[in-house]
Amino acid sequence: MTAFRICKFFGAMIYSIFKNQVSIRNGSWILPACARNVSFPRIIPLFVVRHESGIAGKEQPFSISYLINTVGLSPQSALSVSKKIHFETSEQPDTVISFLTNHGFSKPQIRSIIQKWPASLLCNPEKTLLPKLQFFYSKRISGVQRVLSSNPDVLKRSLDNRIIPNFNAFREVTRCNDDQVFSAYKNCSDVLWCDFPSKIASNVAILKESGVPESTVMAEVVVHPRAFAVNHDKFRRAVEEVKKLGFDPSKYSFLTALQAFLQISKSTWERKSDVLKQWGWSNEVVLSAFEKYPRIMMFSEQKITATMDFFVHTMGWKALDIANRPVLLSYSLERRIIPRYSVLQALLSKGLIEKFNIYFMLASTEKEFLQRFVIPYEYPSLLKLYEQKLGL
Template sequence: MIYSIFKNQVSIRNGSWILPTCAKSVSFCRISSLFVVRYESGIAGKEQSFSISYLINTLGLSPQSALSVSKKIHFETSEQPDTVISFLMNHGFSKPQIRSIIQKWPASLLCNPEKTLLPKFQFFYSKRISGVQLLRILSSNPDILRYSLDNRIIPNFNALKEFTRCNDDQVFSAYRNYSNILSCDFRSMIAPNLAIVKECGMPEPTIMVELVLHPRAFVMNPDKFRITVEEVKKLGFDPLKRSFLTALQAFFQISKSSWDKKTNVLKQWGWSNEVVLSAFVKYPRFMMYSEQKITAVMSFFVHTMGWKALEIAKHPVLISFSLERRIIPRCSVLQALLSKGLIEKFNICFMLKCTEKEFLQRFVIPYEDAYLLKLYEQQLGL
């Protein structure tokens, strides 16, 4: 295959570009980057090549994203895609939002918007959901637009609203937090699970709040859900406390292999299986963070701050804080205070858990030290 570029030719043989000596220039690099996606697609056909060009030039997708989308949809003219894009723009979606929808749901670019999208938009508009919120949520979670309005969306929307006695905005907030809440069958999957936690003694107001904030915890086969609930109870979690549902959510999200990997990471810091479980009971969310984050936070506390790894197990909430936005800036101030002899005793958990205002009032302002404030702002990147 030969492509002509500014009267120069570039040949492809066995997956290699052969660059003519007269074409060794920056302009060639820029032009060739537009064509490499065609080569990477295995010498794409004319139809796919058009799709790729359209996705790059019209929607601004990267060559890699355009190639990925083009493998799922094919079109030879711009007529239908143009209709869909025009429809979405007329309903207030920005170009980046449209790009997000297409990347997450490529088939939407070939749908009939008047039949597939408009009735669903009209249903959401009728619920008086904020236009800005609707655009933001649908562009980040367009999955619901795939499903039948009459057979899936409306029944689940109404069932969730009736069961929780919440308003339309709260139902849509639950969808924002987990898109499957409106696509799975509410009565056969979610309702039985809500009944199970109610049987355990969990207060109904708590259940309703958690359903909106963390709906994913309730979207599971009821038999498996009940087994997991019993496992969480055996660990000592109290159904009257919110940590009970957090532990449930952690068990649902963390596979056994992932749990084992994180446990092995913590064992490198001297934690035993018993210590891991004890820390999990204290703050179950810490096991939901990645192995990389756990390692980075442990390394900072042990190697930079000189703390014992087992002390952190007593306060696993410390692992949840951001290194860049909280731990490092505040610990830098702490080290400065210690080096200046301004403090001797301190509560590290309070220092990291308190609000920004409380931190400044307790550890910076009382000392009237401009250096402390400047150090803190520098660490925050302000």
């Protein structure tokens, strides 16, 4: 029997079964007797999947086929992108892809640009893309392709009216180099296209008036520009809140606490406080932990809960011990805490260690940990255990 006849036969069978003869008993699907002993070949699920997807086979639009076969998008991503652009020939998309390839963009980077900016496939690359790339090349900025593929937003903007004025203004305000301007853009696309320099100027002035060293302020603007792109009144209120908690403006922790207040709403703060209170922390303990390590309130509720649970229920610590060293909550459960604790348990079970500092074990660098707790011991499977826990 030919493939066509097989498809036609089973297609008719499926139609008959599901239209007329499928019954339900106690919540279960019951096939008719004629179909119960039928051995369905692999073509059946393939037929059903293609019918449900609606984007495969001969009826597939050209744009989706192109995005899948040429660009390398998944069917789901191709469908999503195709809703934002439409083309019936490969002429213009081929021109854009060829242009990007000739300018050093890899296939994954091109795919990333198209996913984040679908209209790029239909632009005139010589007019839209080339002048901006030439500007960045002229600055001898490293990693142009890598940064633009992760955030192509600036490629949509006017070179003369937005990019160049903002680039120069940001560099002048922060006194950073060209690479650092581009690095700041990667963290916040507003840097190169909105009225960012004037927006941050007033907020930077508040910090200087509060006693934050100018060099510290400028370094923070480059690393976390988004924190300075907020409403001026909101920024001022956050600064006052941090002052009330007693943070020293001359220390970097002041800016870390400020960043936390700017990122976290009052309701989010209360939710995270409630999570910590479930472990016996009082309001005073929560604030004390925040003062010691402000980033604690930037972690997700899920991370806080999972890490606290491991420390208390697996390692046997008291919850208040962690409040005294809140930086412990910053460590990755999968990449640091569990692998290192597993090594400690192995050393103890073999009698290879008696005295140890668990805080040092967790806080030490990877090199320090290996040299102190793994390499010195004649225990061949210890390193293997550690690597397995790391997922290596």
